[in-house]
Amino acid sequence: MSVDMRTFLAHVELDGPVITAAGCAGTGRELAQFFDLHRLGALTTPSITMAPRAGRPTPRMAETPSGLLNAVGLQGPGIDSFLERELPWLAQRGIRTVVSIGGGTVNEYSALARRLADAPGVTAVEVNLACPNIEDRGRVFAREGAASAEVVGSVRSIMLGDVPVIAKLSPDVADIVAVATACADAGADALSMINNPLGMAIDTATLRPALAAGTGGLSGPAILPLAVRCVWQVHAALPRVPIIGMGGVLTGSDALQLILAGACAVGVGTALFHDPYACLRIERELADLLQARGFQRLADAVGVAHRPPGSPARHLHEESSL
């Protein structure tokens, strides 16, 4: 019998747990040339901003060991164009869509939420907190619980109740649990982690930073252990808050690590650059691994690594069907 792969993002049910990570799946049109987007648990948009943004100069990427540095700078058409051209394309096709938003002030996030509040086709809103707060000397919101909570609270108060608000956290903090708790307390229905830790590479030929922007976000398998740790810590502290785990997932086994650590859905980003079919492959591999371990439902595997060593995994579905 095949494994029941359905999962819940707060109260929204997804057919499968594997979703694209923000900023890694284009507008949807590009991947649609490779496969039917309905086969995704959901598609997450790039972080949408109020105004159009040209982003950062090139070079915007540098390869690092098992990783990728990027400094795209949220290039995008702005919310108007997004609502006019991108979202309807997805909505008409009935593709589950998580809309990521990014801003430089709490007001900008609120304004984005207001524009999304009555837009059709928004499965959930993901609040990208890894943006510099221009009202606080460019300190990234995600680095402070209070700043994060303020953004999340404002977005939550504006969005309709049936659209989950997801707070997306960064690992560059001393205490991820504190930020996660602040966001949950402010009304986040789910948490998404991890965004890219800040990294850098120097081009040893030019003797200058490899990225035009200097620093950039690190993604790819290199950061998987950081993602697993963040998911583990937050799930331990907040076992009832749904977590979208992401960061370096390349295989079903990587996804399973995040699920066992406490994620109920898994985001795939950089892997898509290598393999446009990565999400489908990872979901298939994940299902096979779950089945081989005796799980009948994905939901039964969530957070299992937290249980004491004794508890037999093979019988978990019996426990949870009580």
Next chain:
Amino acid sequence: MSVDMRTFLAHVELDGPVITAAGCAGTGRELAQFFDLHRLGALTTPSITMAPRAGRPTPRMAETPSGLLNAVGLQGPGIDSFLERELPWLAQRGIRTVVSIGGGTVNEYSALARRLADAPGVTAVEVNLACPNIEDRGRVFAREGAASAEVVGSVRSIMLGDVPVIAKLSPDVADIVAVATACADAGADALSMINNPLGMAIDTATLRPALAAGTGGLSGPAILPLAVRCVWQVHAALPRVPIIGMGGVLTGSDALQLILAGACAVGVGTALFHDPYACLRIERELADLLQARGFQRLADAVGVAHRPPGSPARHLHEESSL
């Protein structure tokens, strides 16, 4: 003409910039079977604690993509045995030795400093701040500027003036510059970065954490971009404070990235597990790369990536010999 590879750790001159990272070179005896330890810039000891420590249960290691997770738990014989057996062995041979110390309270660090203050053969003391503060609910010292400063200040006040005190920082903070500044202000003569970010792996066969300790420190090439970024940020803010750059250095080119970002010495840890001769190879590769780029002295390359794109690297030695 060969490149002048000498460097200064504060006022202490080292013959070369490549040193072993704390906890990655054993007592010295093990590597001495492979090569003459005098060829190292310096050897850093594992972090020494007051009492003997058995460390963590096994499994203590797990491989991750381009990385290694470890949870050794500072296994070691304690300061008495160290002063009796390990340090004299190094001192008698005249091997440059950075003694790393770790403690659970400010008092424990102070006590260690007192024991080291009159010990012969201590080239420098490195304060490993990645230890849980048992007086503050196990919060790691390195995660807070104030706690770090307190430890560094106490050690600095106890050690003799001619022994540099190096503060070793962790990347798991929202603002590495703030912690670095606090340590420098508290009297740190140099900074060492980065210690292992906290990571985790789940064994998908046992459905349990791969390490007995649950979480562990991530090392190896995966973290090089984090190390380069930390060195870059701190050197930009504190250009006069010497930095030992480390984290994922496997090749001379990796070392050069850290030097161009602002490090004046480079620590090598995990690479030693793969190649006992790694330090010598890396130093040779580094010298070749410097020479190929027209540097006559290593010192002239420190921080060069911070200069505006225009400044011609090839003439840097002329500038600095003025």
Next chain:
Amino acid sequence: MLTTRRVDAYHALTVVAPGIAERFRPGHFVSVAVGGSRSSMLTRRSFSVHDVRSDYGGTVELVFTVRGPGTEWLAERRARDTLDLVGPLGRPFPVPRDPVSVVLVGFEYGSAVLFPLADTLLARSCRVDFVLGGGSADRVFGAMRARRIAETTTLSTRDGSLGLRGEVTDVLASVITDTRADVVYACGPMEVMRAVTSVAIKFDIPVQVVAEEAMACGIGICMTCVLPVIGDDGVTRMVRACVDGPVFRGERVRFEDVGTIPFDAQGAPGGGARHVS
């Protein structure tokens, strides 16, 4: 993978890839996974398709130079190893319907992509003339084949070891004049594309150039490969070389601003958009 051979300074790989061969049009590129499974190299490497044949169900040939670890690994492949390819990618060359006169300008391995284009043009009874160049003689690619198929082939090298000493653009103007060219196609490094474009602009003839930007995905989803290009509406946008190109009309590419965000580009900082990240 079928065969691997050296061609002067270059490596040529022939890969059995029926799906790619079938959909191929001149100007397409493919992306290749490097390093094998469990490699620390994450991003695919992009290569123009040099040749497509129908044997073995369909093969494609790539020509490349060793630049870094990825191409080094590729150069070590042997016959019968397998390769992981995605393609065909990118927008191919637009081909004129009429039998016009065309100059193809290639610099080093950039020449490779021009040969399938030449075949298509010749099939449409175009006049084809080649201008090929490189740093040195062994880095000029395809001179023999060009001589065989084209009306004329003019060679140049920077060190003078083959043909005229200098840049391909030093000879381009006279070739355009001599051949009464209607259109120019060019592939090579950005500065060469820029120079070729200014020559074409002087003659007021269209020029199609291939832009080579560092690409993390090759399929339009990562936004790392952008360059400033002027749209039909006169607005400069940061467009993706991988899916909006790699072939662009030369006059539309703001070569002097590559590697920057021109102040008047759509969404440029200060141009009304705030600086978010």
Next chain:
Amino acid sequence: MLTTRRVDAYHALTVVAPGIAERFRPGHFVSVAVGGSRSSMLTRRSFSVHDVRSDYGGTVELVFTVRGPGTEWLAERRARDTLDLVGPLGRPFPVPRDPVSVVLVGFEYGSAVLFPLADTLLARSCRVDFVLGGGSADRVFGAMRARRIAETTTLSTRDGSLGLRGEVTDVLASVITDTRADVVYACGPMEVMRAVTSVAIKFDIPVQVVAEEAMACGIGICMTCVLPVIGDDGVTRMVRACVDGPVFRGERVRFEDVGTIPFDAQGAPGGGARHVS
């Protein structure tokens, strides 16, 4: 690397490594870099040396089973590929000076390391008897060679497909009795080593076991490979399998406490040391 072959369920690799061959003594292991350059696999894999020959200046042979990606990669190597080896590593078997009677117990690939030991023992006129086992017939390594060189060879498999059905320890007691063994050497998984040790203790004869712990360095500098072993002074310490072993006196290894820090181990938490990290 010289040759590669399959031996039942195992892969055998012969590598030209004069430096290792020269210094080799039975019980030594080597560590192998896997995945090639730019691999994402950082740690070397450890393998006991199965055989050493003097041809080609000195070769060593390893026998291994595919467990994960590292051994998978190794299994794909072909003749004439190069391998990166460090060794010989570890403390070899202590060998008795007198011509005593010795039982060698091997489980699955663990048997491999016992053959060079057997040769040394036979050269010292010891009586050598083998007890070899495994999960199934194809996983019992070296039965033929054992039969050729040893006085007796007793086989057992868990599924009964070769020899007696059961564990190597089910037959060990009678072999010890029959051969009047003076000492036992054993290599295999921890639980087998534990069982072999208790049999030897019952007979009050010394037993040397090979401990297989996950190793990050193999040369004593990383402290990841520790297990609780009782020292000459009666104190339990967490000692390194790679340099303090892998060969240990079985009675000294606290098998039931492997994977823990026994409360009475030197430096154990609560044993006076504070819990620092």
